[in-house]
Amino acid sequence: MxxxxxxxxxxxxxxxxxxxxxxxxxxxxxxxxxxKGYAFSPLRPELAGxxxxxxxxxxxxxxxxxxxxxxxxxxxxxxxxxxxxAGSFARIFFRNAINNGLLLIENADLHDAVQEGDVISVRANxxxxxxxxxxxxxxxxxxxxxxxxxxxLVKAMxxxxxxx
Amino acid sequence: MGxxxxxxxxxAAAGKSCVRAGDIETVTLDYMMSxxxxxxxxxxxxxxxxSPHISDKDKLIWIVxxxxxxxxxxxxxxxxxxxxxxxxxxxxxxEGRGVCHQIMxxxxxxxxxxxxxxxxxxxxxxALGAFGTGVGCTDYLYAMVTGQSWLLVPPTLRFNLHGQLxxxxxxxxxxxxxxxxxxxxxxxxxxxxxxxxGLASLSIADRICICNLCVEAGAKTGLMEVDDKALxxxxxxxxxxxxxxxxxxxxxYEQVYEIDLxxxxxxxxxxxxxxxxxPASECRDVKIDEAFLGSCSNGRIEDLRAGAKVIKGRKVxxxxxxxxxxxxxxxxxxxxxxxxxxxxxEAGAIVMNPNxxxxxxxxxxxxxxxxxxxSTGTRNFKGRAGSPDSFVYLAxxxxxxxxxxxxxxxxxxxx
Amino acid sequence: MGMxxxxxxxxxxVGKAVKPGDIVTVSVDRVMLDDIMxxxxxxxxxxxxxxxxxxxxxxxxxxxxxxxxxQVDDTRHYHVSDDFADEQGLPHVHRSDGxxxxxxxxxxxxxPGDVVFGTDSHTVxxxxxxxxxxxxxxxxMAGILGTGELWIRVPETIRININGTLPSNVTSKDIILTxxxxxxxxxxxYMALELAGDVVDGMSVASRMTIANMSVECxxxxxxxxxxxxxxxxxxxxxxxxxxxxxxxxxxxxxxxxELRAEDFVPVVACPSQVDAVKPAxxxxxxxxxxxxxxxCTNGRLEDLMLAAEVLKGRKVxxxxxxxxxxxxxxxxxxxxxxxxxxxxxKAGAMITHPSCGLCCGRAGGILSxxxxxVATNNRNFLGRMGTSKVExxxxxxATAAESAVQGEIAWRKA
Numbered sequence: 001m002x003x004x005x006x007x008x009x010x011x012x013x014x015x016x017x018x019x020x021x022x023x024x025x026x027x028x029x030x031x032x033x034x035x036k037g038y039a040f041s042p043l044r045p046e047l048a049g050x051x052x053x054x055x056x057x058x059x060x061x062x063x064x065x066x067x068x069x070x071x072x073x074x075x076x077x078x079x080x081x082x083x084x085x086a087g088s089f090a091r092i093f094f095r096n097a098i099n100n101g102l103l104l105i106e107n108a109d110l111h112d113a114v115q116e117g118d119v120i121s122v123r124a125n126x127x128x129x130x131x132x133x134x135x136x137x138x139x140x141x142x143x144x145x146x147x148x149x150x151x152x153l154v155k156a157m158x159x160x161x162x163x164x
Numbered sequence: 165m166g167x168x169x170x171x172x173x174x175x176a177a178a179g180k181s182c183v184r185a186g187d188i189e190t191v192t193l194d195y196m197m198s199x200x201x202x203x204x205x206x207x208x209x210x211x212x213x214x215s216p217h218i219s220d221k222d223k224l225i226w227i228v229x230x231x232x233x234x235x236x237x238x239x240x241x242x243x244x245x246x247x248x249x250x251x252x253x254x255x256x257x258x259e260g261r262g263v264c265h266q267i268m269x270x271x272x273x274x275x276x277x278x279x280x281x282x283x284x285x286x287x288x289x290x291a292l293g294a295f296g297t298g299v300g301c302t303d304y305l306y307a308m309v310t311g312q313s314w315l316l317v318p319p320t321l322r323f324n325l326h327g328q329l330x331x332x333x334x335x336x337x338x339x340x341x342x343x344x345x346x347x348x349x350x351x352x353x354x355x356x357x358x359x360x361x362g363l364a365s366l367s368i369a370d371r372i373c374i375c376n377l378c379v380e381a382g383a384k385t386g387l388m389e390v391d392d393k394a395l396x397x398x399x400x401x402x403x404x405x406x407x408x409x410x411x412x413x414x415x416x417y418e419q420v421y422e423i424d425l426x427x428x429x430x431x432x433x434x435x436x437x438x439x440x441x442x443p444a445s446e447c448r449d450v451k452i453d454e455a456f457l458g459s460c461s462n463g464r465i466e467d468l469r470a471g472a473k474v475i476k477g478r479k480v481x482x483x484x485x486x487x488x489x490x491x492x493x494x495x496x497x498x499x500x501x502x503x504x505x506x507x508x509x510e511a512g513a514i515v516m517n518p519n520x521x522x523x524x525x526x527x528x529x530x531x532x533x534x535x536x537x538x539s540t541g542t543r544n545f546k547g548r549a550g551s552p553d554s555f556v557y558l559a560x561x562x563x564x565x566x567x568x569x570x571x572x573x574x575x576x577x578x579x
Numbered sequence: 580m581g582m583x584x585x586x587x588x589x590x591x592x593v594g595k596a597v598k599p600g601d602i603v604t605v606s607v608d609r610v611m612l613d614d615i616m617x618x619x620x621x622x623x624x625x626x627x628x629x630x631x632x633x634x635x636x637x638x639x640x641x642x643x644x645x646x647x648x649x650q651v652d653d654t655r656h657y658h659v660s661d662d663f664a665d666e667q668g669l670p671h672v673h674r675s676d677g678x679x680x681x682x683x684x685x686x687x688x689x690x691p692g693d694v695v696f697g698t699d700s701h702t703v704x705x706x707x708x709x710x711x712x713x714x715x716x717x718x719x720m721a722g723i724l725g726t727g728e729l730w731i732r733v734p735e736t737i738r739i740n741i742n743g744t745l746p747s748n749v750t751s752k753d754i755i756l757t758x759x760x761x762x763x764x765x766x767x768x769y770m771a772l773e774l775a776g777d778v779v780d781g782m783s784v785a786s787r788m789t790i791a792n793m794s795v796e797c798x799x800x801x802x803x804x805x806x807x808x809x810x811x812x813x814x815x816x817x818x819x820x821x822x823x824x825x826x827x828x829x830x831x832x833x834x835x836x837x838e839l840r841a842e843d844f845v846p847v848v849a850c851p852s853q854v855d856a857v858k859p860a861x862x863x864x865x866x867x868x869x870x871x872x873x874x875x876c877t878n879g880r881l882e883d884l885m886l887a888a889e890v891l892k893g894r895k896v897x898x899x900x901x902x903x904x905x906x907x908x909x910x911x912x913x914x915x916x917x918x919x920x921x922x923x924x925x926k927a928g929a930m931i932t933h934p935s936c937g938l939c940c941g942r943a944g945g946i947l948s949x950x951x952x953x954v955a956t957n958n959r960n961f962l963g964r965m966g967t968s969k970v971e972x973x974x975x976x977x978a979t980a981a982e983s984a985v986q987g988e989i990a991w992r993k994a
Contacts, residue, residue, distance in 0.1 A: 232930070233901065233903050233930060233932065233938070233943070233945035233946075234945055234946045234947070234948075235649045235943040235944070235946060236943075236946055237948065237966050237967055239946065240947050240948035240951070240966050240967075241948045243948070244948040244950075244951065251899060259899075259901060260901055483657075483674065485647070485674070485675065493925065496925060496931070497925050497926065500916055500921055500922055501922065506913060506916050509912055509913050509916070512675070512909075514646070514675045514933045515933055516647065516932060516933050517930040517932045518930075521647075527649075528648070528649050528943055529647040529648060530647075530648050530651050530654075531648070531651070531654060532648070532652065532654030532655055533651065533655075550648075550651040550654075551651040554651075
């Protein structure tokens with residue numbers, strides 16, 4: 001299950017759309033590894049190069065709105081993003097992230113309480129601690145926990161099909 | 165001693181009564197055409213000059229045709245630079261209205277003119293008796309600033325055409341056969357001049373295709389004698405010749421070829437050189453991924469009619485992409501009015517807006533590694549149409565269309 | 580207690596009554612797979628350990644984002660898709676027939692009451708015929724290909740009633756943009772929209788498609804219109820009692836109900852760079868523009884092209900402004916050729932490109948450069964969507980777009 005962890009945060013605003021996360025121009029690159037350097041390039045071209053494995057993103061409302069491109073959560077995963085905390089998530093992005101084992105946490109208040117570069121501590125299914133304050137985490141529906149537990153939908157299907 | 169057409173045009177442009185092959189002359193240009201392939205580079209160089217000026221803006225014709233509509237951020241920036249400069253300097257700009265050489269033929273080229281174009285296929289203008297030749301950006305810049313340039317008067321190869329092409333054989337087959345005969349460098353630095361009793365049977369579209377491809381034999385220009393058909397084409401478009409030059413009977417040619425048009429058969433130029441020409445019948449097993457009907461060589465209404473005749477009531481082979489790209493807006497509208505676009509669309513073709521398309525290889529329609537294209541474009545160099553590991557065959561409009569239907573190289577009579 | 584439309588469609592699929600918040604597994608009636616996602620879908624399908632697609636007849640493959648190819652690697656997507664189609668015996672493959680969402684409805688792949696998923700967010704479009712359809716990622720698509728099933732959470736519904744008489748210059752694009760402006764970009768996240776009222780009843784299926792298409796821009800999971808005679812005719816089905824029954828019950832329970840007066844609507848634009856930054860076109864009027872794009876799965880249908888032609892007839896696109904028109908499908912292009920719409924558009928100065936996603940997906944079709952502005956009829960104006968992040972995109976109806984092209988600045992048609 002999801003473990004407790006701490007992460008350095010990158011702060012983004014409301015309505016971070018999928019075209020910002022990974023522009024269409026790069027979607028047909030053969031691998032996500034080749035795409036990941038272009039993450040967030042329309043908004044902050046330098047950002048992908050600065051993200052270190054284990055970092056997290058704290059954003060405002062409607063993170064991941066727009067396209068169904070699964071490359072969006074996949075490039076974030078490939079950059080080593082540990083989790084995304086946002087006021088809300090667009091629904092296709094939400095499903096895609098869970099299916100790739102990328103942890104998403106909905107919280108509307110954290111965004112105003114932190115600065116870029118701050119470190120947050122995540123206590124799974126309980127709260128996030130930042131700058132001495134605690135922010136509650138709602139628990140995920142059971143079917144999603146199952147997919148996360150399996151390590152993503154591909155692994156869940158492999159299990160179903162009896163391949164290891 | 166007499167002069168060839170090339171010598172006469174250059175003499176007039178140099179203000180002399182007589183020039184000879186091998187002379188270097190300073191000439192005044194009638195037009196200077198430039199397109200989005202390189203104009204942004206010319207502008208960069210222009211802006212580095214000390215107090216630059218344009219000698220005669222009315223002689224500059226700028227045409228955005230290679231990547232239209234713009235397909236990348238880089239292209240968009242080049243186009244913007246070109247558009248802004250044209251606007252500031254009141255230079256005529258054609259954007260998205262066709263391939264540069266077709267627009268020049270439709271609107272500007274007149275017999276007797278000397279025209280520079282920052283594109284190698286500028287040699288096409290000889291179809292209307294103008295000396296057109298391709299130059300690089302530096303030569304273009306000098307001409308743009310001074311209105312003049314220097315020119316080595318080329319020796320001329322004369323081609324006397326006799327009889328007429330057989331049914332199903334095209335001007336494309338003729339010029340590819342000639343290129344094979346003299347090789348891809350057989351006319352380097354030279355002019356290729358066409359005349360003879362067979363000329364009358366060739367349409368203006370045929371002549372443009374022939375002159376256009378002369379550069380693939382290395383020629384500096386291709387020139388046709390101006391006849392009633394050429395004059396009628398001009399009159400229809402409200403233009404008058406600058407001067408009609410016929411070659412003198414005692415003109416001096418480096419070589420004279422007699423070509424019997426009835427001997428020509430459908431051919432293809434195989435990868436990766438334009439003079440690698442064989443009868444189309446020898447390539448019948450070659451499977452194709454894409455077929456292209458268009459370009460400054462073969463994107464005119466006559467070519468679209470020829471293609472439509474072949475494909476009417478038939479379908480493009482499964483998994484084959486058949487790109488049909490009219491050479492200009494004028495051709496596009498006429499093809500729409502004649503119902504040709506409908507025929508192509510019903511057959512499953514991809515009908516694109518007028519542009520250089522896959523002939524230029526960095527526009528829409530590029531081919532990938534291991535793929536094979538049959539094309540009415542100008543070149544089949546390695547990598548010309550996209551991936552360096554792809555293959556391009558050149559052929560006529562009917563052969564390309566028949567191949568699109570069959571999914572492998574075929575001539576129209578095989579359908 | 581009554582049910583909303585989405586509750587009825589899902590209940591019909593799972594064979595038991597459902598309510599919002601329920602998590603249920605639906606049997607999938609159709610899936611749409613597009614070229615750009617295909618290699619990823621195939622990889623995941625194999626990685627999951629599946630061998631056979633659950634029901635090849637229910638799978639539709641459409642190449643549209645990468646047609647024609649602009650990068651050499653694009654053709655890899657065709658080949659991966661072709662090979663998968665051959666291997667699995669997929670009968671429905673469209674290689675250059677137009678935009679996926681247009682084809683799914685136009686070619687009859689989606690019927691009222693169906694449950695359909697696609698690897699593209701605008702899959703919500705099929706709600707126009709009363710289907711539940713929504714976008715998913717490639718991993719979930721791979722799972723459906725293997726199992727024919729997907730879990731969903733039954734969404735709450737926002738009901739929007741529009742009654743009265745629309746001003747003559749207002750289109751369904753203005754309606755959906757206005758709704759998105761009211762709900763904001765995340766106002767319907769996880770929810771279904773359901774539209775009804777006189778105005779909706781009077782609308783063509785094409786106009787409903789525009790509204791359903793853009794519902795995802797306010798976060799909606801789907802957007803449903805009750806099937807009526809027009810729907811039945813469009814889908815080529817009989818309007819049975821079962822289909823009539825899909826209409827929401829009068830005592831259905833909604834998360835929110837919006838009552839909108841048709842008379843209050845005006846032509847609007849969505850300003851850079853958020854789809855919900857909506858204001859009356861009048862307030863943006865006079866903003867200088869560089870390009871206009873009419874096309875996409877939002878507004879590339881025959882009625883959109885005809886509306887643009889009505890505005891453009893006998894007029895010309897402003898100097899230095901480019902007008903790019905991309906019909907949504909081969910069928911739309913053919914109909915527009917036949918009824919003279921293309922002729923009007925081309926003569927006004929439009930470039931007509933082959934049916935595809937074109938500029939909307941930002942890979943080709945008219946990419947712009949720093950400081951340039953475009954008025955576009957598609958669905959998104961996100962930062963960098965059509966070029967650099969310094970390009971400004973205004974979304975509008977085809978009428979507003981066409982009028983702006985003529986004026987060279989944002990302008991709208993008076994009522």
